[in-house]
Amino acid sequence: MRKIRIAMVGAGLAATPHALALNELREEVEVVAVVGRSPKRVERFASAHGFPVGASVDAILNDATIDAMLVLTPPNTHLELVEQAAAMRKHVMLEKPLDVSMSRATRIVDICRTAECKLGVVFQNRFRPAAQRLAEVKASGALGSIACAGLDLRWWRPQSYYDEPGRGTYARDGGGVLLTQAIHSLDILLWLAGDVSSVAAATATTALHTMESEDFASASLTFASGAVGHLLATTAAFPGFPERIELIGDKGTATLEGGHLRVFFRDGSIDEFRDPSSSGFGAKPMDFSHAAHRALLKDFFDAVRDDRAPSVSGDDALRVQRLIERVTADAGKRL
Missing domain, CATH: 3.40.50.720 (NAD(P)-binding Rossmann-like Domain)
Known part of the structure; x- marks a missing residue:
């Protein structure tokens, strides 16, 4: 070879x-x-x-x-x-x-x-074992028709993180928590739930950080499939928590929290899978496996x-960035 x-x-x-x-x-x-x-x-x-x-x-x-x-x-x-x-x-x-x-x-x-x-x-993150397992569960039809999907990302970055030259600026980074941190989990959400057709959003820089761009974003989402959902992303949540992705279908609900996947079926059974490697993203950006x-x-x-x-x-990456731009644009209209 x-x-x-x-x-x-x-x-x-x-x-x-x-x-x-x-x-x-x-x-x-x-x-x-x-x-x-x-x-x-x-x-x-x-x-x-x-x-x-x-x-x-x-x-x-x-x-x-x-x-x-x-x-x-x-x-x-x-x-x-x-x-x-x-x-x-x-x-x-x-x-x-x-x-x-x-x-x-x-x-x-x-x-x-x-x-x-x-x-x-x-x-x-698409290649992490728990995300791969969730994709398999969804593709198998075990969750049924997806009615709701959401992402909660409550991480922490100290002010020293944003004091680094260029960090969190529009000129160098293009934005804040959405484009730098939440983008990974948003990729997973769109990979599993499909494109978003409409958003109603709000973004802000909280009192916990001095920075040019946003450290907080929230949005109500409507997917092209007809499913509804939500997004919440922040780097102002001390001490930092595992990100959570949720898919709710007519046959069951799946939650992916860090590397911990749980699937709750309507018959009362629960399927569980835990990836032993840390996601690293709650508060320590580089504390994760390179697998x-x-x-x-x-x-x-x-x-x-x-x-x-x-x-x-590249088209996958464009899809995520397009959603982020729509969220920030809609939030700007509401200021």
Whole structure:
């Protein structure tokens, strides 16, 4: 089996689980370069994981032996990097969100489609065992017709988190809790419950944080299927709690709380599954297993090798970002 040759662009907070996963996939993939804005950080990161340091993004782009780029830079840098990668016919695995706005995000997807480059997006939570089990339960029809679906995400981030340069700003991140934290769980919600047809929303920055964008969002949702639901997301809920996704059908109700799945059937029986790995997202952003990242990356490399679409595509990421934009737009109308 031919190894996929990749380069990592970015060596910040999000890069560590990818590095751990890539080293476990070394029979299938070779990391040939790591580049980033901070040479010292890149040196430390590359040394810690046994990766070579690259000369520059331009050197990566001009290396015809590199198949793909793993882009882990801030959201506002994504479009330009993807444009350059696609021009050189390199596939891209892109950290969420696609970019800071729907217009830039849509351009990313269109550019990759036109260039016939694979575009994967880091929505690794789909590959967590409990989420996979819930998807199987839903697909089997065991819940029946879904009438209600909801997401409750009550996490905590201290002020020091938002004091980092650019964190929670519209210019760099594109928004706050919705686009940075809740986006993962919203991807799961749409994956399971389908598209949303209408929203009635409110967003705010609570008194617990000083930041430019929102640390609180709520919305009533109506799905294209006719189901109704809700969204609540905040990073102002000390000390931080596991996120909860709920599907209510005419045959049963499923709740996914962190890695704990419970299915309550109308006959009184309960099916339960617990993923021992922590979600990490209640209060500690990086306290989670990298197993889901490994599964996500393996799927992407298989897609490159087999010339198929990745399981999590650019269109999937656009769907989530479109919902977030609708929530923030509707909330703005109500201010």
